Amino acid sequence: MDIRTLACFIAVAEDLHFRRAADRMNLTQPSLSQRIRALENEIGAELFERDRRGVALTPAGAAFLGPARKAVEHANAARTQALRAVRGEVGHLRLGFTVIAFYGVLPEAVRAFRARYPDVEVDLIEMNSPLLEAALAAGDIDLGVLHPPLSTPDLIAHPLPDEPLVLALPSAHRLAEQAAIHVADLDGEPFLLAPRAIGPSIYDRVIALFQTEGLSPRIVQEVTPMTTLAGLVAAGAGLGFVTAGIARVARPGVTYRPVTPAPPSLPMAAAWREPALSASGRRFLEMVRTLVAASGS
Incomplete structure (x- = not known):
């Protein structure tokens, strides 16, 4: 008892007319009659006099x-939902992100995505970058916004604009009066830095920045995430680099200044596990790309 026959x-x-019904169904009259007869045989009762x-x-x-009308309606609804799922308009998206990522276009992208695709359930999961890689590899999340380079095999990364770094220092610090701060000015200053295990590439590049000036940073505390680092700066625990996105959010007791030579920027990427990103994930990534392009980043 197929849906096409029920529609016939x-x-x-x-119509109560076999020829008109056949035209409506784009069938010949004999084909339509054959379908109706087969349906009656399957049911075990005549449906028409x-x-x-x-x-x-x-x-x-x-x-x-x-009941036949309901069956056809349900079948059509099921087909529509299936096609919407293929297009990424319905379903479930598990989105992982770092704290830093949520100081860029990501919150706006989530709002816009939920408004456009209200039938896609979005789970937001915050982790550091190495844990996001592990979650992607395990299939625990569909898409992650994190910081390359990636060390986990079978992950595909789509680059996003890097986040420049600026120096966070206590507002009462003597260097806060300067419009820009030279790396040499940081000699001997208590420095806060994320552990190398969290981001070995950016850690090594920050160390190299000091070394180009013949210095070694006096690291007094390893701290993550950068929002916590900014809090420690406000408490007078030291100085440290944060992203420009974090610096855009004013924090009492903290001043942000550019540094010369320029510190390394923090790379950003959207990543997923091979072979392909889910349809809803592709829709979300399109949203992120659109917002990035609109912002001119």
């Missing part, structure tokens, strides 16, 4: 019409 039965029941005066529903046909 409904057409005949509504046929005589020279025309066509009429039998009591069995009248009883069958309502």
Whole structure:
């Protein structure tokens, strides 16, 4: 009892005319009649009375019409939902991100995505970059916004604009009066830095920045995430680099200044596990790309 045959039965029941119903279903009349006869044989009852005066529903046909309509409606609804899932308009998206990522276009992208695709359930999961890689590899999340380079095999990364770094220092610090701070000015200053295990590439590049000036940073505390680092700066624990996105959010007691030579920027990327990103993930990534392009980043 296929949906096409049920639709043929409904057409005949509504038109009470085999030829008109056949035209409506883009079938020949013999083909339509054959489908109706096969349906009656499957049910074990005649659905139509046929005589020279025309066509009429039998009591069995009248009883069958309502459920047949519902079956076709449900089948059409199921097909529509399936196609929407293929297009990424319905379903579930597990989105992982670092704290730093949420100081860029990501919050706006999530808001816009939820508004456009309200039938996609979005789970937001915050982790550091290495844990996001592990979660992607394990299939625990669909898409992660993190910091390359990636060390986990079988992950695909789509680059996003890097986040420049600026120096966070206590507002009462003597260097806060300067419009820009030279790396040499940081000699001997208590420095806060994320552990190398969290981001070995950026850690090594920050150390190299000091070494180009013949210095070694006096690291007094390793701290993550950068929002916590900014809090420690406010508490007078030291100085440290944060992203420009974090610096855009004013924090009492903290001043942000550019540094020369320029510190390394923090790379950003959207990553997923091979072989392909889910349809809803592709839709979300399109949203991020659009917002990045609009911002001119």
